[in-house]
Amino acid sequence: MRVDFTKMHGLGNDFVVIDQRARENVHMDRALAAALADRNTGIGCDQVILLEPSEVADFRMRIFNADGGEVEACGNASRAIALFHGSAARIETGGGLLEVTPGNGGAAVAMGRPRFGWEDIPLDYAMDTSEMPLSWDGLERPFAVNVGNPHAVFFVPAIEDVELGSLGPTIERDPVFPEGVNVGVASVASRDRISLRVWERGAGLTRACGTGACAAVVAAVERGLTDRIVTVALPGGELVISYDEDGQITMRGPASESFRGSFDPADYGAA
Numbered sequence: 001m002r003v004d005f006t007k008m009h010g011l012g013n014d015f016v017v018i019d020q021r022a023r024e025n026v027h028m029d030r031a032l033a034a035a036l037a038d039r040n041t042g043i044g045c046d047q048v049i050l051l052e053p054s055e056v057a058d059f060r061m062r063i064f065n066a067d068g069g070e071v072e073a074c075g076n077a078s079r080a081i082a083l084f085h086g087s088a089a090r091i092e093t094g095g096g097l098l099e100v101t102p103g104n105g106g107a108a109v110a111m112g113r114p115r116f117g118w119e120d121i122p123l124d125y126a127m128d129t130s131e132m133p134l135s136w137d138g139l140e141r142p143f144a145v146n147v148g149n150p151h152a153v154f155f156v157p158a159i160e161d162v163e164l165g166s167l168g169p170t171i172e173r174d175p176v177f178p179e180g181v182n183v184g185v186a187s188v189a190s191r192d193r194i195s196l197r198v199w200e201r202g203a204g205l206t207r208a209c210g211t212g213a214c215a216a217v218v219a220a221v222e223r224g225l226t227d228r229i230v231t232v233a234l235p236g237g238e239l240v241i242s243y244d245e246d247g248q249i250t251m252r253g254p255a256s257e258s259f260r261g262s263f264d265p266a267d268y269g270a271a
């Protein structure tokens with residue numbers, strides 16, 4: 001039986017969305033997610049997003065990276081799903097409960113509060129997460145934070161000068177990050193503007209990373225580099241992140257539907 005999907009993106013970070021809230025049409029696993037995400041032999045995307053019923057929210061969003069790994073959070077997909085759903089909703093994710101509000105060609109997402117403890121990131125051993133005493137070929141002393149998923153944020157003078165395509169995977173897979181990590185390189189342009197590139201865990205370089213933008217703003221505010229409302233310029237476009245006095249993160253930005261289609265799981269070796 002063919003399975004319907006909707007192709008969506010947030011600033012070029014793209015998704016295959018499969019709505020299984022009414023019934024399960026296909027059993028998603030690592031192999032099928034990676035096969036669907038493959039840009040040569042599959043549909044092609046950075047993440048596969050599954051919608052399912054939830055006991056604690058309006059519905060549940062499951063996130064599978066292009067490598068097939070299931071993870072806890074995806075900021076850009078949260079906005080895409082808000083648009084897809086079409087009205088305000090509470091969404092259950094592995095990283096916690098999100099509140100989404102669609103509008104103005106995108107959505108606002110209440111992402112919850114960041115966590116800073118070394119075991120929350122997680123890291124392999126105790127250290128100061130606000131300035132990890134480590135370096136990787138000149139990239140050094142990142143701010144580590146969990147915003148539903150783990151991020152290491154490096155502040156640099158010029159993000160385009162960083163060889164993120166080679167340094168990203170090295171850092172992502174460093175044993176100090178037992179669950180891997182998303183790697184952001186950020187430059188602070190002013191008290192309300194940051195430029196950012198992200199090597200995503202399980203997906204590589206993407207056009208945008210919503211949780212990466214949240215992590216970069218939290219890091220910048222905690223280090224006193226910016227005010228609490230910041231425009232983050234990513235390769236695919238801009239997001240506005242606020243990180244308020246009581247620690248709540250809100251992300252605002254666009255989301256789009258690209259096209260709708262269907263696939264036969266048997267073509268991907270699935271039942």
Ligand SMILES: N[C@H](CCC[C@H](N)C(=O)O)C(=O)O
Pocket residue numbers: 013046047063065071072073074075076077149150182200201202203206208209210211212
């Ligand atoms: N690669 C991330 C998941 C997708 C995050 C990104 N696409 C976003 O918009 O937040 C991780 O493994 O935690």
